[in-house]
Amino acid sequence: MKYLSWFIRWINNRIFSIPGRVIALLFVAAILAIPLITTESYFLRILTLTAIFAIYAASWDLLAGFTGQVNLGQAAFFGVSVYTASLLNIHLNLPVWATIPLGALAAVLIGLLTCVPALRLRGFYLALVTLSFPIILNGVVLIFTDYTGGELGLSGIGRLSGSRVTDYYLVQIVMLVVVFMMYKFTDAGSKMVRTALIFHAIREDEITARASGIDTTRYKMVAFAMSGFFAGIAGGLYAHYMRIAGPSTLELIFSFQAILWTIFGGIGTIYGAVAGVYILYPLIEVMRLHPAGEKIQVIVFALILIFTLLFMPQGLTTWVRDKIEVTCPRCKTINIWYRKKCRSCRASLHLEKRDRQSEKGALDEVDL
Amino acid sequence: MIANILINGLITGGTFAILALGFSLVFGVAKILNLAHTAFYMIAAFFIYTTSVNLGLPLAFSAVLAVLFTGLLGMVCYKVLLDRVKKHETAVMIISLAVGMLFQELLLIIFSGAYRRVPPFIPGFTELLGVRVSYQHLLAIVVSGFILLGIWALMSKTRLGKAVRAVAEDYEIANVMGINVSWICTLTNGISAGLAGVAGAVVAPLYMVQPYMWMHPLIMVLAAVVLGGLGSAKGSVIAALILGFAETLVIFLVPGGSFLRGAISLCVMVVVLMLRPEGLFGVVFEEERL
């Protein structure tokens, strides 16, 4: 009984009083509950693909948002894993729970390969070099057509699971677990995992970080490896879900998609990437299949991006968070926006307003 | 064989060079990655198509109009969209990419995906050193040479050029010195878009005009600018030529691999950057510690 009340208090404190986390909880509940409302195959398909792309986008965010290594070739990680998982499944008949991790490991290798230029190059130079990796890999795919099936790709890959609904749950749960892991790895406030703090340091000021004795090379490699791993998980899931693997997974536009979704949702926050994908992908997809929407689908996408970046340059979730959350200036706990006093230290949350009010009062008295 | 490689490499490289120059200019001055640069080139091509084929205006006149129109469009786009988010590099990159996609879709709606052809200024071909070259290709190289000279003259001999170079080196001090940084940036964008327009006029007759024609040159332009070193206009032109030669070498030495031309020239870029991280003529900036 004591534990129950302790648990309830813990939930209240850690989750229910923080608006951002409440939204996250509602989101989790919603996606888990959807198949109870409808098992419409097409609908579940869209959401399953959204989950896969959410993992993909979040893996990009991990790299670019947190360590500042802008990677324009994320599709390379995804594509390598798709092909590896497919080849293992087709030729060696390995089951799903083996091919996906192995595919992810192949993506890790490519991640480390991509890291090599990252150690010497910065900014735009690094971006361009990473951009060329999927293109070069595409070339490789087209050379070794006996193994890769050339431009037609591979087909007849084994299923993810028995039915659409189990596919959906499998993918969503993997997404939640993986995204949570990524969030923990990059949460700078975490006491358990130090890597996040170091990633932040590398992003903000690499020279100082190095001067403080941190081996930035090692941490950059960790970042690339992790990003590759998670993108690889997404790739493996994709291969088994679509049951075909082709060079379309290495296309340039696919690399850009991860970036566009994440920037829209909020860079530097794992949940921003997830939110970006969950909002944009179903929206654009549904638009495309409406007879009139098909023509303006990309235009709407581009306009949404432009307006978001002009008015919310940090991304949607960051903007929303700023509106619904207030951080206490004294003890740094997060409070909901309409509170006047902090819930843990009772300090006044909205100092400037009060100061301004008093200033106004003073000026009013003076006769100018 | 040598003559073939020489001439074709020059042609391929020369056509990239015009586009690379405009891109490099804007990046050096305003520090913006304008990913819509090749989209301006596409718009100029469609503009010329519309005015010369549909409206029947003379070709040279259409070209001039196209350059002016694209230049103006570039200035407007910059002022309205990019100026306010100049500080956020990635935001600029994404917005310009979105603008490019927007142009592509608008052109798709207006013109549909059908291929069109802009008639060449000088039809026909000739033989140089035993190699067939179309007059339009030669015109493209000559024009890019002129543009290079023109921009060099603009930058080094005129007051405007001095102002542009000042802003490129240190915009804060330039601002303090009384140069209207915002206006210079806008103007540079206009010039850059105008250059893309010239490329459209000169290069478009060589390729098919269709709403997806901006993507492939974009990659090559980015590669050329990076290889040459950011902030160096001379570098991007030389790099464009190098990449053009790399592609041509592939086609002549490994004809079965001509589909790899793009991948191989990017490989060249990667290798060079590994050896020289700032690009061939790149200016190394001290990392700003704010």
Added chain:
Amino acid sequence: MRSGVNQSSRFNRWVLTVFGVSLVAVFLFSAAEVLAKPTVKFGVITTTKYPITTHQWWGAQMAAEEINAAGGVNIGGVSHDIDLIKAESNELASVTDAANAMEKLLTVDKVAAVTGGLRGEAVLAMMELMADHKKIFISSGSGSKETSEKVAENYDRYKYYFRNTYINTVYMGKIQFALLDITAAKVREVLGIKTPKVALLIEQAMWGNVQIEVAKKLLPEMGLEIVGVWRPSPHTTDVTAELTAIKSAGAHMIFTGMTGPGGPVVSGQWGQLQIPATLSGYNAFGSWEGTWKATGGMCAYEITYDAYAHDVAITPKTIPFMEKYIQKYGQKPLFVAGAYDALYIWKEAVERAGTIDADKVVAELEKTDYIATYGRVVFHPQGHQFPHDVIWGPGYMTTVGFQWRDGKQICVWPNGEALFPALSTDPGWKGLKYQGTQDVQLPPWMVEYWKSKK
């Protein structure tokens, strides 16, 4: 000031009138629905973003309109109108989008059958969905043999797949070699060269790899010498380097195979630089009517093939179909317009089966023997190497080899002679010549060049 009672009764009357009118409207509407013909849904999955793919939708649209005007489809004694539903596949840009579009057609729109598809990789993805949901898919675009090979691999799962056009890539290869053969005959005749030199300019693709292997064995047998192999990307935007290399290699003929947007680039630049070699083979985008304008007429003298050519009556249905199509859409139909016949073939199979149940319709489709607008359609049976593929051969579907001349596609093949034995030993080729077929002409600049070299 009106009294309260009057005001409320006025209001009441107004409400009653509106209510009454809407009741009547609802009644009339539902009566119209009930009296309206029952419909059956048919899906078209294609992309209209490229000039050549719109023909697929146009063909299907024209067929649906005609069928409905003629009374619809008779399913088990009840006549149904076809409700044609289009889904934008975006397959040339994203295979994921294509698969989504297919699933939407099959599960949300609940169509009885689908036609369409163009890109091989996308069609393979669509086949998976077709098999999962057990609906008929009559492919009317892609020629990749890998799709019908899947039917052979796992008949029970993939039997719902049929291909009514194009012929598959193996047959396409044979046609290309046949065209090369007749062009070589002309080169020998006019220029007196015993063993013409051939340059292979074939796009980098799976089917291209196969063709090159076959060419290396076949061309020497045909009395031709290969001087080099160039593999541009299907999306290439510039082949001047390849073309000048080909000229330097001294080739008399260029054997081409392009299915991507790079096709018109090849034919346009070849004509612009007047490369002294014939250009024959396959150029998918180049057989689109607009290519003449798009290359500024530079593709003249190129030899390629399509399911339709101007003024060539392959079957009695060809010319009336083409005339109506040109009148309606302003362009000559491209091979993907065979979606028109896909609808008719499906209609006849359903009417024979008496139901839209997929398994029964499959059995009837296998028995198809239909005179289409581009030839006679019979599908290879189960057990063949390419089951459910349209048969290629004299008396079936042959396609029409044509040469671009003066803005028109002049038929040059089949030319009434037997095919080179390695390509086909069917005796039916001899004597098969469509009305309007002419001889191959060599490009004048090529003849001049080689004659002056002598």
